[in-house]
Amino acid sequence: MTLSSYTNEDKVLLAVDCIIFGFDSEELKLLLVKRGFEPEKGKWSLIGGFLKKEENLDIAAARVLHHLTGLHDIYMEQLYTHSKVDRDPADRTLSVAYYALIDIAKHDKELIKQNSAQWFPLKKAPELIFDHNEMVKRAMARLKRRALSKPIGFELLPEKFTMRQLQKLYEAILGKKLDKRNFISKFNSFDILIKLDEKDMSSSKKGAFLFKFDEEKYSRKVEDGFNFKI
Amino acid sequence: MTLSSYTNEDKVLLAVDCIIFGFDSEELKLLLVKRGFEPEKGKWSLIGGFLKKEENLDIAAARVLHHLTGLHDIYMEQLYTHSKVDRDPADRTLSVAYYALIDIAKHDKELIKQNSAQWFPLKKAPELIFDHNEMVKRAMARLKRRALSKPIGFELLPEKFTMRQLQKLYEAILGKKLDKRNFISKFNSFDILIKLDEKDMSSSKKGAFLFKFDEEKYSRKVEDGFNFKI
DNA sequence: TAAAAAAAGTGTTTATTAAACACTTAAAGA
DNA sequence: TCTTTAAGTGTTTAATAAACACTTTTTTTA
Numbered sequence: 001m002t003l004s005s006y007t008n009e010d011k012v013l014l015a016v017d018c019i020i021f022g023f024d025s026e027e028l029k030l031l032l033v034k035r036g037f038e039p040e041k042g043k044w045s046l047i048g049g050f051l052k053k054e055e056n057l058d059i060a061a062a063r064v065l066h067h068l069t070g071l072h073d074i075y076m077e078q079l080y081t082h083s084k085v086d087r088d089p090a091d092r093t094l095s096v097a098y099y100a101l102i103d104i105a106k107h108d109k110e111l112i113k114q115n116s117a118q119w120f121p122l123k124k125a126p127e128l129i130f131d132h133n134e135m136v137k138r139a140m141a142r143l144k145r146r147a148l149s150k151p152i153g154f155e156l157l158p159e160k161f162t163m164r165q166l167q168k169l170y171e172a173i174l175g176k177k178l179d180k181r182n183f184i185s186k187f188n189s190f191d192i193l194i195k196l197d198e199k200d201m202s203s204s205k206k207g208a209f210l211f212k213f214d215e216e217k218y219s220r221k222v223e224d225g226f227n228f229k230i
Numbered sequence: 231m232t233l234s235s236y237t238n239e240d241k242v243l244l245a246v247d248c249i250i251f252g253f254d255s256e257e258l259k260l261l262l263v264k265r266g267f268e269p270e271k272g273k274w275s276l277i278g279g280f281l282k283k284e285e286n287l288d289i290a291a292a293r294v295l296h297h298l299t300g301l302h303d304i305y306m307e308q309l310y311t312h313s314k315v316d317r318d319p320a321d322r323t324l325s326v327a328y329y330a331l332i333d334i335a336k337h338d339k340e341l342i343k344q345n346s347a348q349w350f351p352l353k354k355a356p357e358l359i360f361d362h363n364e365m366v367k368r369a370m371a372r373l374k375r376r377a378l379s380k381p382i383g384f385e386l387l388p389e390k391f392t393m394r395q396l397q398k399l400y401e402a403i404l405g406k407k408l409d410k411r412n413f414i415s416k417f418n419s420f421d422i423l424i425k426l427d428e429k430d431m432s433s434s435k436k437g438a439f440l441f442k443f444d445e446e447k448y449s450r451k452v453e454d455g456f457n458f459k460i
Numbered sequence: 461t462a463a464a465a466a467a468a469g470t471g472t473t474t475a476t477t478a479a480a481c482a483c484t485t486a487a488a489g490a
Numbered sequence: 491t492c493t494t495t496a497a498g499t500g501t502t503t504a505a506t507a508a509a510c511a512c513t514t515t516t517t518t519t520a
Contacts, residue, residue, distance in 0.1 A: 005321050009280040011241035014324065050239040053322055057313040081311045081326050083287040091235050092283055094244065096311050164468080181470070182508065204467040206515045394497080411499070412479065434496040435488040 015088075015095040016061045017048035017132065019079070019139035020069075022104035023156040025165055027121050028172045029104065030136065032128070033068070034116040039090050040129040046136075047117065048095065061098040068115050070108030075101045075155040077146075080138055082131050095131075099139040101155035147173045150228045151192060154213040162200050162208040163187075170230065190228055192218045245318075245325040246291045247278035247362065249309070249369035250299075252334030253386040255395055257351050258402045259334065260366065262358070263298070264346040269320045270359040276366075277347065278325065291328040298345050300338035305385040306330045307376075310368055312361050325361075329369040331385035377403045380458045381422065384443040392430050392438040393417075400460065420458055422448045 020031035035045045049064040051057060061076050079097040087093065104119065112118070120126065122140070127133065146152045153169045167183050187193065194214045199207035221228075250261035265275045279294040281287060291306050309327040317323065334349070342348070350356065352370070357363065376382045383399045397413045417423065424444045429437035451458075 006243055006280065006323070009243055010283040012244055012281065012283070013236055013239055014242055014244070050236065051242065051313075053240040053242070054315060056315055057311060057324075078310065080308065081287060083281075085284060085286055093236070094287075162468090179509075180468090181510085184469085185471085186507090204515090205517045206466080206468050208468060392497090409480075410497090411481085414498085415500085416478090434486095436486045436495080436497050438497060 013091055013093040014051040015048050015093055016051060016057060016064055017046040017095050017097050017135060018061055018065050018076070019046060019097060019099040019136055020065065021099065021101050021139070021143065021156065022119060023169050023172060024104050024119075025168060026172075027123070029119045030122055030125050031068070031102075031107075031112070031117055031119055032125065034118075035129060036116065039088070043129045044126045045129045046097075046132045047115075051096075057096050057098075061096075061100075065100055068112060068117055069102065070111050071102060071106060075152070077142070079135070079142055082135065084131065087131050095135075097135040097138065099142065101143075101152065103156065103158055105158055143173055144175075148230050150222075151190065151213070151218065160196060160198065160200075160210040160212050162203070162210060164203070164208055166211070174230075186230060190221070190226075192221065243321055243323040244281040245278050245323055246281060246287060246294055247276040247325050247327050247365060248291055248295050248306070249276060249327060249329040249366055250295065251329065251331050251369070251373065251386065252349060253399050253402060254334050254349075255398060256402075257353070259349045260352055260355050261298070261332075261337075261342070261347055261349055262355065264348075265359060266346065269318070273359045274356045275359045276327075276362045277345075281326075287326050287328075291326075291330075295330055298342060298347055299332065300341050301332060301336060304330050304332055305382070307372070309365070309372055312365065314361065317361050325365075327365040327368065329372065331373075331382065333386065333388055335388055373403055374405075378460050380452075381420065381443070381448070390426060390428065390430075390440040390442050392433075392440060394433070394438055396441070404460075416460060420451070420456075422451065 022029045022031060031047070032044045033047050035041055035043055047064055047068045049060065049067070051060045055063070057078060058076070061078075062072075062074070065074055065076065066072060076098050079099055081094060081096045083094045085092065087095070125136070128136070143152070147170060153166065153173065156169060157165060163184055166187070167178055167180065170183070171178055192214050193211045196210045196212060198210045200210050201207045252259045252261060261277070262274045263277050265271055265273055277294055277298045279290065279297070281290045285293070287308060288306070291308075292302075292304070295304055295306065296302060306328050309329055311324060311326045313324045315322065317325070355366070358366070373382070377400060383396065383403065386399060387395060393414055396417070397408055397410065400413070401408055422444050423441045426440045426442060428440045430440050431437045
């Protein structure tokens with residue numbers, strides 16, 4: 001077989017942009033950077049970078065995220081490829097949006113400061129460059145959808161968490177208040193949490209039991225086709 | 231503001247590949263082409279083409295589809311961007327998968343013959359080149375998901391259809407038998423069908439009433455946030 | 461040291477939705 | 491006129507979702 005090459009076709013620049021979500025026990029946050037180069041220098045932006053020849057997109061997105069936060073092995077998912085012809089005034093560039101869920105306590109605070117990055121509550125995030133606002137909107141919609149069908153939220157929580165934190169997180173993602181008793185009994189029916197003997201004393205006098213996610217039970221249930229619909 | 235250009239970054243070829251679904255009253259079908267050039271010449275493939283500098287992806291996908299079928303204004307949706315480094319042995323190429331839903335009766339039969347394209351029942355489709363099998367799998371999953379949350383199926387049916395055809399379509403998409411009475415009462419509860427005075431006599435002696443989709447009512451319900459969950 | 465405050469924890473009832481189920485009707489063809 | 495074939499039509503039961511309020515524990519304060 002002869003390998004011909006597609007010599008007469010147009011080539012384009014391909015960027016990846018990451019919508020990085022965090023959660024601080026109260027609200028969802030977004031990690032943004034102040035752009036250090038033209039065009040749109042000084043404005044807020046998602047973190048991004050260009051795909052290199054020897055990478056696939058997942059690798060490129062992980063590299064970009066690692067570069068900003070120092071974190072490895074982060075939950076990321078490809079969202080959508082944005083291609084409006086004039087989306088970047090500097091050059092014909094397409095961008096593949098990825099979203100990432102990280103435990104807000106874990107990233108390298110020095111590193112993000114060096115990169116002039118900053119956490120913003122989702123509702124108070126500034127206007128972003130190019131089509132980044134649309135990317136965030138899409139990411140939010142996907143996150144909501146995922147949260148309703150699998151227990152994705154654990155990526156955003158510390159290893160040990162209280163039921164209240166878990167509920168607050170779901171409330172933040174879904175954008176509505178949930179009933180405490182219904183939420184807990186729903187979640188208990190999944191049977192994927194381990195109740196610890198420890199209590200978290202930071203938010204009440206009585207203290208609240210800590211739980212952790214039982215990855216093993218979870219994987220088994222996924223294999224069995226269990227439905228985690230909230 | 232000075233527009234700098236990203237001069238040192240790698241550029242890549244970007245293809246679009248279309249998963250084209252049709253429905254023939256019995257089963258879902260896929261429109262495939264026999265590839266006329268190397269690499270993998272003579273094997274079956276999704277239809278595809280390269281993104282041109284002056285197009286966005288939606289336009290490119292529509293162009294590719296129109297070129298094969300002669301059809302305009304087809305329901306298409308971007309699915310996923312495939313980026314494995316060696317996915318195309320000829321050149322470093324990424325591909326954005328789109329899926330399309332068309333009324334199998336409408337396309338230009340001559341044109342597809344000229345392009346050595348052919349309809350295959352989904353279950354009897356041949357092995358495809360590159361990562362096209364994976365693309366089809368993803369498309370099928372998306373179609374299933376969409377069918378459960380909005381009445382997407384009308385794109386696959388002729389303008390007038392019987393309730394039986396509609397049910398068969400959903401059965402084909404969801405991959406399971408549905409109860410006739412439950413299906414009809416569910417669909418009636420959406421209140422987006424117009425019952426015509428005509429009957430289709432082709433499949434029974436009694437004849438079955440024809441219906442058509444009420445786009446106007448549907449749009450109003452979408453605006454009101456109505457949930458079309460099957 | 462008793463009362464107030466503050467969040468944790470815990471079940472039951474009711475409403476809604478989904479699933480299971482079978483006979484009658486209409487018309488053509490033998 | 492009897493047989494055949496698919497169309498058409500409601501009700502009952504099961505499962506899931508939603509609504510709902512009081513008790514417990516411990517610290518702080520009067």
